[in-house]
Amino acid sequence: MAEKKIIDGRGSFCPGPLMELIGVLKMSQIGDELEVLSNDKGSAKDIPEWVRKVGHEYVSTTEEDGVWHITVRKTK
Amino acid sequence: MKILIIGGGMGGTILANNLARRLSAELRAGKARITMLSASDKHLYQPGLLYLAIGRTTPDALYRDQASLLEPGIEFHVDPVEEFKLDNNQVKAKSGKTYDYDVLVIATGSRMVAEEVKGLAENAEFFYTEETALKMMRRLQEFQGGKVVITVGVPHKCPMAPLEITFMLHDYFKERGLGDKVQLHYTYPINRVHSLENVAKWAGPEFGRLGITSETFFNIKEVDGAKRILRSEEGSEVQYDLLIAIPAHRGMEVIEKNGLGQNGWIPTNKTKLNMEGRTNVFVIGDTTNIPISKAGSTAHFEAETLGENIAAMIKMGMNTPVRDYDGKVFCFIEAGLDRATYAMFNYQNPPDPKAPTRAMHWFKMAYNKLYWASARGLL
Structure with missing residues (x-):
């Protein structure tokens, strides 16, 4: 059954929100939805770019009080 | 208690x-x-x-x-x-x-889990255990030239290790007189050569200066040992003569x-x-x-x-x-065999690495000995 997971990448300069997402995606099931929290605005560009390149589904990005919420779905 | x-x-x-x-x-x-x-x-x-x-x-x-x-x-x-x-x-x-x-x-x-990627454990060299580091050392000594690919899994222990081994290998082959016969190629999972943006801003141009090529957005999918090809989740592939991997880790x-x-x-x-x-x-x-x-x-x-x-x-x-x-976090970064820099950061402040110096390399060499005082809680 698909799950929704939150990855709190706030304050993570190294390995950073995208690397955290890559690590968690590897151990997730197809259909799982992952929401990355990041206070680095670069994540709002980098994460969708990688997700499209690797072939997962980019769902949405929202920003609230300086925190970007980027949601993706594992498709393969 | x-x-x-x-x-x-x-x-x-x-x-x-x-x-x-x-x-x-x-x-x-x-x-x-x-x-x-x-x-x-x-x-x-x-x-x-x-x-x-x-x-x-x-x-x-x-x-x-x-x-x-x-x-x-x-x-x-x-x-x-x-x-x-x-x-x-x-x-x-x-x-x-x-x-x-x-x-x-x-x-x-944590421990490396190279066996979780098809073909990786059998075909790559690693330096995360004594046994694999010694095997890599012998393989390097035998190597006389060709394309050396350094590839990086997620998550991995020691975030500076991918850059350090790349810079150190550059100097290692140069010292052996093989600088012109070895092509170093580096792959990294995200869209720059290191997760820390300021480290990547320094290391990227340094790669260019030293003739090290790189491919970003490259997550290891599998290794074909017979054809000496490394494939990525993103759909690209790289030919290698010697493959060095920083494999993914687990607890x-x-x-x-x-x-x-x-x-x-x-x-x-x-x-x-x-x-x-x-x-x-x-x-x-x-x-x-x-x-x-x-x-x-x-x-x-x-x-x-x-x-x-x-x-x-x-x-x-x-x-x-x-x-x-x-x-x-404080990390030394070896930038070759005789120079180094460092990155210090916390949840609020990103690092701002300076140009590598010989002094910082020798500080790292000293720390390799001082570590035992550190483990004893004295430093």
């Missing part, structure tokens, strides 16, 4: 010694007790494996007897834990013995088997360092799921914070930490 520390690596050892000093009076009076359980009677200085892989040190220089590093008063047993009974404040170890605790600290570390098997955390990473509060949902169980070092570097220095600074907090619990009856872990 019984303090039980699981794991005799950098974090566990620094914490045990830190606490033994802070609680020397309580230990003498029998009011506190510190016990450490480890899987080995030896302590390995893991960063030294990088130097072993390129023939710059020998294995014996990287080990000490674990007992020799511990303050008097710390009870040390080589008895790896097999079962965590957190609801009963107990662990059961391999010997069959059950150990009780009032405060538990889990510092079991220790015992953590997964006991259901303490997926992939062996225990959900941990990023400032208080307690296991989520537990007030008397703490986690430090690679074992946490905190989104921060899996590095010895992380374990070091976490151990110092936790030592202060546990001592305050015992001395003053504090049931909340007196100090938060601020995410501090």
Whole structure:
């Protein structure tokens, strides 16, 4: 059954929100939805770019009080 | 008060010694007790494996007897834990013995899992264990030229290791007179050559200056050893003559088997360092799921914070930490065989690495010896 997971990448300069997402995606099931929290605005560009390149589904990005919420779905 | 520390690596050892000093009076009076359980009677200085892989040190220089590093008063047993009974404040170890605790600290570390990528374990060289580092050293000595690919898995221990081994290999081959016959090619999982933006801003141009090529957005999918091809999840492939991998890591098997955390990473509060949902169980070092570097220095600074907090619990009856872990990490970055820089950062402040110098390299060389003072909690 698909799950929704939150990855709190706030304050993570190294390995950073995208690397955290890559690590968690590897151990997730197809259909799982992952929401990355990041206070680095670069994540709002980098994460969708990688997700499209690797072939997962980019769902949405929202920003609230300086925190970007980027949601993706594992498709393969 | 019984303090039980699981794991005799950098974090566990620094914490045990830190606490033994802070609680020397309580230990003498029998009011506190510190016990450490480890899987080995030896302590390995893991960063030294990088130097072993390129023939710059020998294995014996990287080990000490674990007992020799511990303050008097710390009870040390080589008895790896097999079962965590957190609801009963107990662990059961391999010997069959059950150990009780009032405060538990889990510092079991991480391990590489190259076997999880098809073809990687059989076809790549690694430097994360003594055995693989020695094998890599012999392979490097035999290598007479061709394309050397350095590839990086996620998550991995020591975030600077991919850059360091690349720069060190550049100088290593140059010293051997093979600079013109070796092409170094580096792949990295995200869209720059290092996760830290300021480190990437320095390392990218440095690669260009040294003739090192790179491909970003490259996550290892599989290795075809017969054709010497490395393929990525993103759909690209790279030909290699010698493949060096920084493989993905997991936490220790015992953590997964006991259901303490997926992939062996225990959900941990990023400032208080307690296991989520537990007030008397703490986690430090690679074992946490905190989104921060899996590095010895992380374990070091976490151990110092936790030592202060546990001592305050015992001395003053504090049931909340007196100090938060601020995410501090300090990493040396070898930029070749004779120059280095460093990155220091925390949850609030990114690093700002300076140009590499010979002085910083020699500081790192000195730290490789000073580490033993650090493990004893003296530095």
